[in-house]
Amino acid sequence: MASSQTRIEEEVTGFSPARSETRPVRKRRRLTKLLLLVLAALLAYTAFDLLAPRASRMRSFDPSEVARLETGMWRSYYDKRQLRLYNQMTELLRSQYNLPFLRSNTVAYQAARAAFVFKGGHNRQEYEKALPYLISFYTSIRKVSDIPFDIDRAARLELQWWIIHRERDRHQSGDLARALAGLQSELYQLPAERFAEHARLRADAMTIRDTKADDGGVTEADWPRIDELLHASWQSLFNVVNN
Template sequence: MKIVVRVISLVLALLICAVLYDLFFPRTTRMREFEPDEVARLETAMWRSYYEKQRARLFNQMTELLRTQYHMTPVKSNLVAYYAANAAFVFKEGKQRSDYEKALPDLIRFYNYVHNMSDIDFDVSKASKLELEWWIIHRQRAQHAPGDLDRALAELQAELYRVPVERVMEHGRLRAEAMTIRDTKAETTGVTEEDWAKINELLRQSWRSLAQAVKN
């Protein structure tokens, strides 16, 4: 019996060490090296999960994105995906800016992990606030001028990749157009599979544009 207990204790100790290594061993990710079409596919899927209130599915899709595009390890990708998914659903339940801002702490945690692995020294606080700001502009789009969402989306990428905002405006415009299609269809006839295919294509163009814009 004592041998069994010792074996179990040893296994648990090794598992704990593996988790700690996974979480805290420093790794560097080349932020500019991502697959635009795969990011677009996953973003389309995550939008569907978000609007269908499928928390678990959104979490799994975010985990896949973090593993395949940010090259995060399994444990870390699950932790960071939790922060991102939780922020999204905290925001979703909000009714006004003070409610929306409750998502900011999780966004800061999310971007802090991304920053710690990134080869680009972006400002975590600024990136988190820019992320939240485009969420708010999108939610309150009726109160904003045309082009505000395009620019808000571009400003986030400009900070993450430390490039002039003008260089990533096409990315913002195409991504905003995809959002507009989803919103308009949801408010009228409903979003069909054909609509989702068009949204995915616009996102594909958007992320391809970003990939070109941020190359050194």
């Protein structure tokens, strides 16, 4: 009799305890399926971003944009603004090296880490602690580059000009420019003398920053001249590799 009464109440009210209990279960199952689909999509995107083949035409860059970003990165580096430097590097890698979002972040980390490890060094042995990060950085660039440069040599040439610049009092005035030209020679597989103008202009920009810093600090009035030299430097490099 009670069972019949219950069925009658269910028919009248449309309420069933059994059906009521299954609704939350079904809702949880749908939510779980949705979360799994989102997770699968994220994993697929991550794999594609980090592992899918990419190609970068090393000669096809915007010299004005590279100069703008380099000026900004110099300011961030010397102001010890690591996060800003990191963001500027990711922008450079995405816009000029055709790296996707996640990959640009992992590669930028290697570059920024190398810079600040080097910054904390006081002698060659300590400076060379930055080398593994530079090798990792150039390994990533080589994977997308259309020019077959030597990864280890490029990393060591990068570190070499950093050291010459840091220890400039121990070097002749032309050493920094020669080191800068040597790096581009390796990256573009062209004779170093073809990059003499690019290297000289870039070295001149560094000299202004260094001299002003030694004299009490770089002012806002100094940065436009530094930026102007860097624009001329990267334009010169662009002209060399595209002619």
